Amino acid sequence: MDKLSVISGNAHPKLAKEICDYLKIELSEALVTRFSEGEIRVKIVDNVRGKDVFVIQPTCPPPNENLMELLVMLDALRRASAARITAVMPYFGYARQDRKDQPRVPITAKLVANLLTVAGANRILTMDLHAGQIQGFFDIPVDHLFAVGVFIEFIEKLKLKNPVAVSPDVGSIKMARAYAKRLSAGLAIIDKRRISPDKAEAMHILGEVKDKDAIIVDDLIATGSSLVEAVEALKRAGARSIRAAITHGVLSGPAIERIEQCKELQALLISDSIPLEDHKKHPRIEVLPLAGLFGEAIKRIHNEESISCLFD
Numbered sequence: 001m002d003k004l005s006v007i008s009g010n011a012h013p014k015l016a017k018e019i020c021d022y023l024k025i026e027l028s029e030a031l032v033t034r035f036s037e038g039e040i041r042v043k044i045v046d047n048v049r050g051k052d053v054f055v056i057q058p059t060c061p062p063p064n065e066n067l068m069e070l071l072v073m074l075d076a077l078r079r080a081s082a083a084r085i086t087a088v089m090p091y092f093g094y095a096r097q098d099r100k101d102q103p104r105v106p107i108t109a110k111l112v113a114n115l116l117t118v119a120g121a122n123r124i125l126t127m128d129l130h131a132g133q134i135q136g137f138f139d140i141p142v143d144h145l146f147a148v149g150v151f152i153e154f155i156e157k158l159k160l161k162n163p164v165a166v167s168p169d170v171g172s173i174k175m176a177r178a179y180a181k182r183l184s185a186g187l188a189i190i191d192k193r194r195i196s197p198d199k200a201e202a203m204h205i206l207g208e209v210k211d212k213d214a215i216i217v218d219d220l221i222a223t224g225s226s227l228v229e230a231v232e233a234l235k236r237a238g239a240r241s242i243r244a245a246i247t248h249g250v251l252s253g254p255a256i257e258r259i260e261q262c263k264e265l266q267a268l269l270i271s272d273s274i275p276l277e278d279h280k281k282h283p284r285i286e287v288l289p290l291a292g293l294f295g296e297a298i299k300r301i302h303n304e305e306s307i308s309c310l311f312d
Contacts, residue, residue: 001025003083004302005048009057009073011066012275015090015291016056022295028053032069040065042072044080052302053082054125056294059093059112060274061252067093067112071119078120086123086301087116090273090290091220091248095130098137113137125297127273127290128219128247131171143307145297147271148175150288151217151245152182154269160213162240164188168218168230176217179245186212190230210238220248221270224255228262235264245269249287251280259284 005028008016020027029045055077057070070087077085097108109131116124117140124138127145135142155163163185167176169192180187188207214234221227227244234242242264249270259268259282268285270276276287293310300307 001299001302003051004298005046005051005053005082006298007044007048007053007055007073007077009055009066009069011057011060011069012090012272014275015058015272015294018289018291019056019295019298022291023299030073032073040069040072042069042076044073044076047080048077049081050083052084052086053077054086054088054298054302056088056090058089058091058273060091060248061250063093067115071115074116074119074121084122085120086125086298087121088125088294088298090127090271090294091250092126092129092134095134098131098134109134110137123301125294125301127271127293128175130219132174143297143301145293145307146178146311147247147273147288147290147293148178148182149310150271150290150293151247151269152179154286154288155183155215155243155245158243160215160241162212164207164209164212164214164239166190166207166209166214166216166230166234168192168216168226172218175219179215179217183215185215188214190233192226192229205233205237209234211240213241214239214243216242216244216246218244218246220250221246221255221268222250223253224251224258224262227265227268228258231262231265241266243267243269247271248273249276249280249285250274251276256280256282 007028007030031043033041059067094108094112124142163183165176165179166188167173168190188209191204271290
């Protein structure tokens, strides 16, 4: 492992440290600060010439700052003659803008893919993309991990008697099916109508949820409006208990306030792909660690081993 180097930006240093603890290596030193006018200043302190470098940097809020940090770090590593540079993005920002769903709008996910490649990334390691086809936006290898194993391990300890995996919209059906298969549970889908980019209305439920323990599964929670609508729809349909397992806890705007007011939601499970700030912590929010999953993936990529076993 002497040719392996792990470097972190300012987005999630805690996760980077935990990944290094899993790998039993030291976090490589890098200076990532700002000049007086706010421009990003990067200096890779440790020698990375000829090394296999992994940069841990989710592009979570503030997304523009964290994305720009990542791009500058990639450029610095490329110019420092790193043998291979992997951008490890537990949360891939701008993933929701993955297609033209209205006239005169950008496909920003493709733009970000181009920027990462031009900056010097040779490989991308990410998890639970908003849309799987984003992998095709890259002309470099993309390793796409899934958090389902981490969540299932926690959910199984709850010993739910009659679980049902619930997809809050059509886009999350595949993810909900994976949970249903692992838990030997039923599957339900909420027919949702999006009123605006931040507002959705739950219309109908396809599948049986009456007297069952519902688990809403999705890739990210932003303002929480979709989650609250789904919880209310499930309660009206007679669900016995309602929990949510959502990979990326963006929790922007009034999300925490909505969770506080939504008493029917017994627990919200999120991963630590995005650091949970102190003012967003809540008794019903449970954060599950990803260091082991990413650490194992990094080790296998470095050793040129298959990572498909991490999907089983």
